[in-house]
Amino acid sequence: MTDDKRPIAPDDKIAIEDSPGAVVTPKVEEPLPFPEQTFEPAAPPPAPPPIPSGLESANPPPSTWQPAPLEPRPPWRPPEPSPTPVSAQTFDASPPPPVETFDARDLHPPAPPSPPALERVDPDHFAIAETDDGADTVLDRSFAWFGRIVGDQTELAESAAARAERALGWTSRVILFSVLLMLVFNAKSLQSWASTLPPQWGTETLRLVAGEWADRLQDAGFDEPRRRAHTAYEKSKAMGQGTRGAPQ
Amino acid sequence: MLFPTMIFLFFFLIVYVAAWSLERQNANRKFFLVLASWVFYGWWDWRFVGLLIGSALFNWWIARTIARTERRSTRKWLIALDVVLNLGVLAFFKYYDFFTAQLIEGLRFFHWERDVPLLQMILPVGISFFTFQAISYVVDVHRGKVPPAKSLLDVMLMMSFFPHLVAGPIVRASDLLPQFAQTPKLNRGMATHALLLIAWGLFKKTVIASELATGLVDKVFFDPASHGAVDLLAGVYGYAVQIYCDFSAYTDIAIGLAALLGYRFPRNFDQPYRSTSLQEFWRRWHISLSTWLRDYLYIPLGGGRGGLFSTCRNIMITMLLGGLWHGASWTFVAWGGLHGGVLSIERLWRQFKPAHWPKWPAIVGLIITFHVVCLSWILFRSESFDMALAYLKGFGNWSTPAMEVTPFLWLLIGLGLGMHFLPPRAVERVTQMFRNLPSPVFACGLAVVLLLVDAMRPEGIAPFIYYQF
Numbered sequence: 001m002t003d004d005k006r007p008i009a010p011d012d013k014i015a016i017e018d019s020p021g022a023v024v025t026p027k028v029e030e031p032l033p034f035p036e037q038t039f040e041p042a043a044p045p046p047a048p049p050p051i052p053s054g055l056e057s058a059n060p061p062p063s064t065w066q067p068a069p070l071e072p073r074p075p076w077r078p079p080e081p082s083p084t085p086v087s088a089q090t091f092d093a094s095p096p097p098p099v100e101t102f103d104a105r106d107l108h109p110p111a112p113p114s115p116p117a118l119e120r121v122d123p124d125h126f127a128i129a130e131t132d133d134g135a136d137t138v139l140d141r142s143f144a145w146f147g148r149i150v151g152d153q154t155e156l157a158e159s160a161a162a163r164a165e166r167a168l169g170w171t172s173r174v175i176l177f178s179v180l181l182m183l184v185f186n187a188k189s190l191q192s193w194a195s196t197l198p199p200q201w202g203t204e205t206l207r208l209v210a211g212e213w214a215d216r217l218q219d220a221g222f223d224e225p226r227r228r229a230h231t232a233y234e235k236s237k238a239m240g241q242g243t244r245g246a247p248q
Numbered sequence: 249m250l251f252p253t254m255i256f257l258f259f260f261l262i263v264y265v266a267a268w269s270l271e272r273q274n275a276n277r278k279f280f281l282v283l284a285s286w287v288f289y290g291w292w293d294w295r296f297v298g299l300l301i302g303s304a305l306f307n308w309w310i311a312r313t314i315a316r317t318e319r320r321s322t323r324k325w326l327i328a329l330d331v332v333l334n335l336g337v338l339a340f341f342k343y344y345d346f347f348t349a350q351l352i353e354g355l356r357f358f359h360w361e362r363d364v365p366l367l368q369m370i371l372p373v374g375i376s377f378f379t380f381q382a383i384s385y386v387v388d389v390h391r392g393k394v395p396p397a398k399s400l401l402d403v404m405l406m407m408s409f410f411p412h413l414v415a416g417p418i419v420r421a422s423d424l425l426p427q428f429a430q431t432p433k434l435n436r437g438m439a440t441h442a443l444l445l446i447a448w449g450l451f452k453k454t455v456i457a458s459e460l461a462t463g464l465v466d467k468v469f470f471d472p473a474s475h476g477a478v479d480l481l482a483g484v485y486g487y488a489v490q491i492y493c494d495f496s497a498y499t500d501i502a503i504g505l506a507a508l509l510g511y512r513f514p515r516n517f518d519q520p521y522r523s524t525s526l527q528e529f530w531r532r533w534h535i536s537l538s539t540w541l542r543d544y545l546y547i548p549l550g551g552g553r554g555g556l557f558s559t560c561r562n563i564m565i566t567m568l569l570g571g572l573w574h575g576a577s578w579t580f581v582a583w584g585g586l587h588g589g590v591l592s593i594e595r596l597w598r599q600f601k602p603a604h605w606p607k608w609p610a611i612v613g614l615i616i617t618f619h620v621v622c623l624s625w626i627l628f629r630s631e632s633f634d635m636a637l638a639y640l641k642g643f644g645n646w647s648t649p650a651m652e653v654t655p656f657l658w659l660l661i662g663l664g665l666g667m668h669f670l671p672p673r674a675v676e677r678v679t680q681m682f683r684n685l686p687s688p689v690f691a692c693g694l695a696v697v698l699l700l701v702d703a704m705r706p707e708g709i710a711p712f713i714y715y716q717f
Contacts, residue, residue, distance in 0.1 A: 124515065125423075125514050125515065126423075126512040126513070126514055126515065127445075127499075127503045127512070127513055127514060127515040127516070128438055128441050128442065128445075128503060128507045128512045128513070160433070163435065164433040164434055164435060166436075167434045167435045167436045167438075167439060168268060168271075168434050170436055170439065170687050171434060171436075171439035171443075171508065172264075172268075173687035173688070173691065174439070174443065174687045174690050174691045174694065175261070175264065175443075175508075175691075176691075177687060177688055177691030177692070177695070178691040178692075178694045178695040178698065179257075179261070181691065181692065181695035181699075182695055182698060182699065185695070185699055186698075186699055186702055189254065189702055190254065193253070193254035193255070225699065226699055226702070226703050227703075229699065229700055229703035229704070230703040230704070233703060233704045236656060237654075237656045238656075239655060239656060
């Protein structure tokens, strides 16, 4: 203690008499970050207008209650030093446990600004719902190993932009895989379409390539699923009508 | 370029790759989408691309001028000019020959025959849709509901965007412009939903609608007099299913394509044949048109504010014009008139129904509503009143055996009607199940579905019914 009259500052070190080696930092209230406030008593309310003669009986007399004038609040002063001797106080000299710091924005990330015109009263207005990626499902967990092989990441990403990028990658892969599968198992359709194009150099080339592609896949048996499905469908169409409409 | 064709598949793949590679340059992306939409439209007839561009330019300028003008009278003149010119273009292409033919008939009636030239014009595909869209944009700017578009590019894209260009849904500026202002984003739920909608739409169009059209409906409506009551009954039920599957399939595919590019369209169908009244039917059928007619025709006429008579009058005017919007033919007007009449009767019934009368079971309302709608489909599908009358007379002919309808076609009709009684938002529920599948697994499932759809579809694909409107 250097000066008894001076209030304890936050950086002051205090030696405990019983433990000469121990030095503690006392808890001192920080000055408030806003200026001192003083309160003025409220002005008395204006007197009510006089009641015209003849109306006294219809209107009760105005109340005579007046609010008590407010005492002015004393300006804020730093607290006086404690009268208790420092030696009588118990201080925990051990360092406080580390406080896990976190950013409140992690818990409540700011919502992206949405244009006001999109906010409709009817949440059912748009045909495509605004859904997020949500939690894993049983199906997702079952096939997660397979998805990882081709680059799908099923866990939620940190930011919306990263999630959107993953969704775009996922969508592109779905489109690419399904187009490739259709090219293999449905080559006949490509051939049929190419044969309808008007004859030009480019379309003739395409027709030849598509025809060759379809023939080779047919030899390999890749057209079998489609052919079987088509036959079964035509048979079901002919059911219950005798020979009419039977597949040719 | 029809959606369920190979050429459109290649077109869309190019657009998809290019659009997402321009993801971080929104203006360039929109410019590319406008160019792609013009290619899509020009594939059918490139001469009408100019009409599309001209319409977008004109409406952009009018909306911009209205927003900058403070004088109320000038704004009114501008909005009137916009509506008149838009409807004038529509009337010229769509109704010139129709009204000229009526004029010739009228003159003949008064023995004053004249040679008035018929132009036999080709109707630009989708003109009714993009004209209505343009009118709604300018009127909304005039009413202060939406701010004018920040750039001409946004208006061009709003009117030309290829998924909705030729057969709707009529997407309003308040739905699209805010989406154009920001970089589109995709999530797996949206992508899954979009792909499922496309597959579901292809199934409805290429299997159910096409099969019913070629196997039953076209034959029965071509010559109703030579068919018995069973065929005719199956024919009208089949047409009810066909037109729903055809039009809702187009809408589903359009919504799915737009979603794959990062944009969301409003719902256009919501299981319409489960309606228990005609009023409910119009809340579920072609929602973008019915809400357009409500907001820009019925309410400006006075709506339901002026008493029962004026309400019924406004309903009738709205539905008659709604019928005429579908095509230049009196059968379409009669179709609208029938709907307007029944809607008015429903309104009167609600007003004057004795309070102590019990409420009908919902199933009764559903059956009555469905058959009223089927009756109106006869007018809608028939090429003339004579054909429609012949069709109606045929319901008394129970001696002729069924020649066209087969158990398989009954099954398709049942399937088309049965899908109205699935739980609401069934595709959304399936989306929730599948959205977290790994891409190869989902792609395999999708490919199997598409393969089956392709194996089942008949050879050749007829254009969507609403292309002609």
